[in-house]
Amino acid sequence: MEELQKDLDEVKQLLEKATRKRVRDVLIVEQRKLETELANKQQLQAGESVHKPSAIVPPMSSAYTVKIHNYGWDQSDKFVKIYITLNGVQNVPAENVQVQFTDRSFDLLVKDLNGKNHAMTVNNLLKSISPENSSRKVKTDTVLIMLRKKTESKWECLTQVEKLTKEKKEPPSLDSDGDPSAGLMNVLKKIYDEGDDEMKRTLNKAWVESREKQMKGEMDL
Incomplete structure (x- = not known):
């Protein structure tokens, strides 16, 4: 930028001394080119000083x-x-x-x-x-x-899913006909009736998956 300014100053001095129109026209064109180039460099330098950070800050890592x-x-x-x-x-x-x-x-x-x-x-x-x-x-x-707790009572476990898992591991109570599967169905029905909407959706999904596996096994036979 310093050299550009010196060139521009010298062109202005020559322009003051020039008397021939053709020479003046050439000097005026050169003067405008130098002024434009100098202005662009000054603008670029000003932009860098505004946007350049005072210190290098490492980017935050996304956890x-x-x-x-x-x-x-x-x-x-x-x-x-x-x-x-x-x-x-x-x-x-x-x-x-x-x-x-x-x-x-x-x-x-x-x-x-x-x-x-x-x-x-x-x-x-x-x-x-x-x-x-x-x-x-x-x-x-x-x-x-x-x-x-909303009501002061002892919790057997933390979630309904844990309770269901625990009860599945225990032998189901037999009904009057001594049918174990009926006893298991009674246990599941009790959990279903006492459960909330999400528990009911979970049991329904499990029942559908069980039926699909059973039907697939029958088809394979």
């Missing part, structure tokens, strides 16, 4: 989400307590530990812990809870979720 599968639980008369072990969770900002409660479920999301997001969803809780009175606490390497 991926991992599912939490391991947890422990306990209960008192009023609360079901869920214990989730996450190393260093006490070091993340409080707003990074988020829990959403519904009448029969909860969702936990811990953001940006050791470069990862950690998520846990539990649906079909065994019994109803009070979302507005449920909460979470962050302790050293642990998140404690407090589910406020």
Whole structure:
């Protein structure tokens, strides 16, 4: 830019001394070219100074989400307590530990812990809870979720699915005719009648899949 400015100044000096029209025309064209080139360079330099960062900031890495599968639980008369072990969770900002409660479920999301997001969803809780009175606490390497029971009663397990699995493993009670399959159907019917809409959809899906496998086996025979 400094050299361009010197060239432009010299062309202006020659233009002042020139007396021939043809010479003046040539100098005027050269003057305009130099002025345009100088203006473009000044504009480019100004743009770089505006957009150039004062310091190099490394791009933030987008954390991926991992599912939490391991947890422990306990209960008192009023609360079901869920214990989730996450190393260093006490070091993340409080707003990074988020829990959403519904009448029969909860969702936990811990953001940006050791470069990862950690998520846990539990649906079909065994019994109803009070979302507005449920909460979470962050302790050293642990998140404690407090589910406020709607009614003070002992929970056999945490979810309806666990209860169904447990009852499937137990020998079904026999009916008056001594038919084990009828006893099993009675157990399933009881769970279906007592379950919520999601549990009923789960049982219906399982029944349809069982019938499809049975029909396929008969066709193969």
